[in-house]
Amino acid sequence: MFELFDTHTHLDQEEFHEDREAVLARARQAGVNRILVVGISASSSCQAVALAEQHPEVFAAVGIHPNYAAGAQEGDWEQVLRLVEHPKVVAIGETGLDRHWDFTPFELQVEYFRRHLELARRTGLPVVVHSRECDQEMLEEMGRAMEQGPVRGVMHSFCSPPEVAQQYLQWGLYLGFTGMVTYRRNEWLRRLVAQVPEDRLLVETDSPYLAPVPHRGKRNEPAWVAEVAACVAQARQVSLEHLAQQTTQNALRLFDKALDAQQTS
Ligand SMILES: [Zn+2]
Structure with a gap:
């Protein structure tokens, strides 16, 4: 048997209100014994922490997603700052930049992203980064941040060209792969994942989104990170x-506060 760490989920969302316990039970059965729930707003971050308190295998990331930054209320950022102190909060995010949707003016996205990066540097926690249709802007922001001192983190749901991957890897960042790697037309992404250094690779579901083949189109759930892992393993011929062992080891190196939390619980 093997163990897997689903490093990106939104299990706090309403898609799971009916059957969250069953979803967690199926994950356990599939060998998924650690799950990161990533907040997208102050209230979602609170819920992620609440889930982490209720379940030993759940950990939380707290932050304000670029698409939700425009909707942030006064006090929301302070709420995130308070949550960071929680023993089961192992990362900052979800943060980043998004040119696909236009829910938040881009300048405001940049401002929030910089705040998250500073918080990550100050706390030593890794960032969980969302980057959609803005490789150039993301490279510029990340480059600017790295000049001010190293930041650890993962480029989640990675699906950018190899030269972009190369730059992130040079900065010491990890690359997270979702069900997108299983889609038939994404042969290029399977070729890319085959080239990622073994110690920088993470697998994730992004539940409830991006369900892997053969579940494509359904609500995604952490148990199916096994399908992502199987596809990546095949692409890498391992x-x-x-x-599973390698990606779990990587996740525990990046989200190292998870080990402290487990030892004290
Ligand atoms: Zn996400």
Whole structure:
């Protein structure tokens, strides 16, 4: 048997209100014994922390997603700052930049992203970064941040060209792969994932989104990170057991506060 760490989920969302316990039970059965729930707003971050308090295998990331930054109320950022102190908060995010949707003016997205990066540097926690249709802007912001001192983190749901991957890897960042790697037309992404250094690779579901083949189109859930892992293992021509062990080790190196939380619980 192997163990997997689903490093990106939104299990706090209403899609799981009916059957969250069953979803967590299926994850456990599939060998998924650690799950990161990533907040997208102050209230979602609170819920992520509440889930982490209720379940030993759940950990939380807290932050304000670029698409939700425009909707942030007074006090929301302070709420995030308070939550960061919680023993089961192992990362900052979800943060980043998004040119696909236009829910938040881009300048405001940049401002929030910089805040999250500073918080990550100050706390030593890694950032969970969302980047959609803005490779150039993301490279510029990340480059600017790295000049001010190293920041650890993951480029979540990575699906940018190899030269972009190369730059992130040079900065010491990790790349997270979702069900997108399983889609038939994404042969290019399977070729890319085959080239990622073994110690920088993470697997994730992004539940409830991006369900992997053969579940594509359904509500995604953490148990199916096993399908993502199997696909990545095949692309890299290693066993699923090997891939699972390596990605779990990577996740625990990046989200190292998870180990402290487990030891004290
Ligand atoms: Zn997300």
